[in-house]
Amino acid sequence: MKVLVPVKRVVDFNVKVRVKPDGSGVDTANVKMSMNPFDEIAVEEAVRLREKGIATEVVVVSCGATAVQETLRTALAIGADRAILVQSDAELQPLAVAKLLAAVVAKESPQLCILGKQAIDDDASQVGQMLAALLDWPQATYASKVEIAGGKATVAREVDGGLETVEMALPAVVTTDLRLNEPRYATLPNIMKAKKKPLETLDAASLGVDVAPRLKTLKVVEPPKRKGGGRVADVAELVAKLRNEAKVI
Amino acid sequence: MILVLAEHDNASVKSATLHAVAAARKLGGDVHVLVAGHGASGAAAGAAKISGVAKVLHADAPHLAKPTAENLAAQVLALAGNGYTHLVAPATGSGKNVMPRVAAKLDVAQVSEITGIESPDTFVRPIYAGNAFATVQSTDRIKVLTVRTTAFDAEGEGGAAPVESIAAAPAAAGGATVTGQEITKSERPELISARIVISGGRGLGNGENFRKLLEPLADRLNAALGASRAAVDAGFVPNDYQVGQTGKIVAPDLYIAVGISGAIQHLAGMKDSKVIVAINKDAEAPIFQIADYGLVGDLFEILPALVAALPAR
Numbered sequence: 001m002k003v004l005v006p007v008k009r010v011v012d013f014n015v016k017v018r019v020k021p022d023g024s025g026v027d028t029a030n031v032k033m034s035m036n037p038f039d040e041i042a043v044e045e046a047v048r049l050r051e052k053g054i055a056t057e058v059v060v061v062s063c064g065a066t067a068v069q070e071t072l073r074t075a076l077a078i079g080a081d082r083a084i085l086v087q088s089d090a091e092l093q094p095l096a097v098a099k100l101l102a103a104v105v106a107k108e109s110p111q112l113c114i115l116g117k118q119a120i121d122d123d124a125s126q127v128g129q130m131l132a133a134l135l136d137w138p139q140a141t142y143a144s145k146v147e148i149a150g151g152k153a154t155v156a157r158e159v160d161g162g163l164e165t166v167e168m169a170l171p172a173v174v175t176t177d178l179r180l181n182e183p184r185y186a187t188l189p190n191i192m193k194a195k196k197k198p199l200e201t202l203d204a205a206s207l208g209v210d211v212a213p214r215l216k217t218l219k220v221v222e223p224p225k226r227k228g229g230g231r232v233a234d235v236a237e238l239v240a241k242l243r244n245e246a247k248v249i
Numbered sequence: 250m251i252l253v254l255a256e257h258d259n260a261s262v263k264s265a266t267l268h269a270v271a272a273a274r275k276l277g278g279d280v281h282v283l284v285a286g287h288g289a290s291g292a293a294a295g296a297a298k299i300s301g302v303a304k305v306l307h308a309d310a311p312h313l314a315k316p317t318a319e320n321l322a323a324q325v326l327a328l329a330g331n332g333y334t335h336l337v338a339p340a341t342g343s344g345k346n347v348m349p350r351v352a353a354k355l356d357v358a359q360v361s362e363i364t365g366i367e368s369p370d371t372f373v374r375p376i377y378a379g380n381a382f383a384t385v386q387s388t389d390r391i392k393v394l395t396v397r398t399t400a401f402d403a404e405g406e407g408g409a410a411p412v413e414s415i416a417a418a419p420a421a422a423g424g425a426t427v428t429g430q431e432i433t434k435s436e437r438p439e440l441i442s443a444r445i446v447i448s449g450g451r452g453l454g455n456g457e458n459f460r461k462l463l464e465p466l467a468d469r470l471n472a473a474l475g476a477s478r479a480a481v482d483a484g485f486v487p488n489d490y491q492v493g494q495t496g497k498i499v500a501p502d503l504y505i506a507v508g509i510s511g512a513i514q515h516l517a518g519m520k521d522s523k524v525i526v527a528i529n530k531d532a533e534a535p536i537f538q539i540a541d542y543g544l545v546g547d548l549f550e551i552l553p554a555l556v557a558a559l560p561a562r
Contacts, residue, residue, distance in 0.1 A: 016513060017377045026381050095358050122376050124361045129349035138425040139318055141346050158488050160342040162432040166317065168425035178495060179488050214358035215385040223379055226520055228539040235554040238544055246524045248503040249470060
């Protein structure tokens, strides 16, 4: 069974982003970039499936400019077998990415696609569900446990208020939640090995899909500042303030 | 016309639906609410009472009892061609699961977690964990939206909309099936709609302390319990307690953060709360920068004292 894992290069989760003064977007020049954390969990899960003998090959794919190669190499260092770069310098919105991935699925015929549940830059949480829709495959989003047996996936999903278990026939789409696994650190020897693993480049235009943006960003602004920093000395003062000043208890 | 996908448990509509209807009313046009369930006449009747709703569409079938994304999407898609300009759902676990599937099938974009509506085609939404807000304009013929519930005041009761039974869309071929559910039973208010939320972080040390120290306070204040991602990661509490960018977004009247340092991703989930209290032994913790009332000290001493200072309900 082949597993396809789409990954995204995003501003590192530790970076506090700055809005550009002209309001056109967020400043991503000269900031640290990393693999989206939920995508790391997806790569880890796929590699574990191969280590258990359930998956035979783990292919990672990323859509974007040449720089996303770096993220693909990180995925290869975690243990993916080969990588595909779908190269495009255009702005790619979730629907466009899902269409590009569907075209890659048509070429690669994986039995399972594992994606992060959401990218921490646009916080859209759409691509996995959209990919499943375009392929007409079943989906199990927000997975905290994945079991594959007999051509089926059994997935525990994080839902509001608890967990839900779904069963679906393969091929299928899974998106990862936090508790699915803890991704390993790539070791130096594996980082070296990753440099020699195959990385194929596809021109996005050659896949024949419409990637035109559907949403036009008119402006990007800073959030309203919250005035905080107030202090109380002890429990008695806290209770008095909550009761008499804030009037919330 | 606007179609709102109701969030419900068959017996009644969830509060998230009231917020989604409030957003839908700002779009201009008749608001219809879809209640897709099984034995859900209670929820349909509840939806009909929400003020500003013109019509409730009630689809009933066994495969909609605990619907998968595939089946719920099929139901929305069966209606989407009836002249709707907007398809709206609350940005809950269920709404976020279903709506992108609907959007992709319609070949349109989804606008996720909108917090503002500037015009019927222009929306405000948070990006980068709420560290920036983008105003986006949709060029699609149908706008698919999920609504951040905390950004729109819940619509009240007072409506008397007709309930129309509609044919349930057939179950999606080859879709997933729900084989089990483990819902945490709790007497406490729901995290996303509670008036007071108390959240614990890694400072509590372990799951036992979390319960022992925070539950009595939650009892006194009739509060919901939440947690930071660090506390969930450390296994103190289940994931559905998580407040933050990748968990639940809350904006209660009072948010009490206990032993939480205030990572960006946590602040993203609670910084719109009306009043924020922070209790932490580290005076430099970032949570104090956004707290209205910060109390520096040992939470193991402060919490019992706080409980003692509040009347039992």
